[in-house]
Amino acid sequence: MGVKIVSLADLNFDKEKTISKTKNFLENDFPDIMNYSGLPVTYLSSPILDPTGVHGGGNVNHQPDQFLKAIEQQDKYDAIVKDCENATRAVVEAMNSCPDTERDPYRKILIRRYVKNDFTQWIYNDMNYSPRTYGRKRDEALYIFAQHLERYRKKYNAGRLIPVLMVHG
Structure with missing residues (x-):
């Protein structure tokens, strides 16, 4: 038995x-993930205020049940926000790990287009690219980003929100 060497090809x-x-x-997908990650926890559900603590018929106080349901919902929301924070960190770190040179400004393209949400025309005008050259560079940036992202998906345990982007042929 020998060791099989695997090439990238x-x-x-x-x-x-x-x-x-x-x-x-x-x-x-990423805009929603990014938005959720930056939201403060705003879901504040309090029990319905009733001076007697009694709703409808019977003499049963339902406030504790409603409060427990509110806490469970808050815990679920907190988990979603935390997952979104981790996914956002993974994406931004993967973008920041991409080359950013005069010849290959991949990081700049990715951040401006997908984080800052700048208009495409603004980006290629600022970079003195034709629309065609910009499209080619953007596609190269997307491919390199997908290669980098897998490492950060694992680092931040963000696989629930970020799919594997590399597609086998």
Whole structure:
């Protein structure tokens, strides 16, 4: 028995499908994840205030049950917010790990487009790119980001909200 050496070519990723899946995630899912991660906990549900603590018929005080339900809902919301915070950290760290040189300004493109939500035309004008060159660079940035993201998905345990973006061919 010997050790089989695996080359990156053996992994056989579909670049076009990976770019499409990554773009879809960043444009459709990530804005919601980012929004939830930045929201303060605003869900404050208090028991219905009734001077006697009694609702409707009977002499049963339902306030403790309502309060426990409110706490359970708050715990679920807190868990969602925490998951969104972790997912946002994973995405932003993956973006920040991408090259950002004059020739390959991938980090700049990703942050401006998908975090700051700048208009595409503003970005390519500021970078002195034609729309076609910008589109090519953006696609390269998306592919490299997808490669980097897997490490950060694991680091932040964000697999529930962030899918694997690399598509095998």
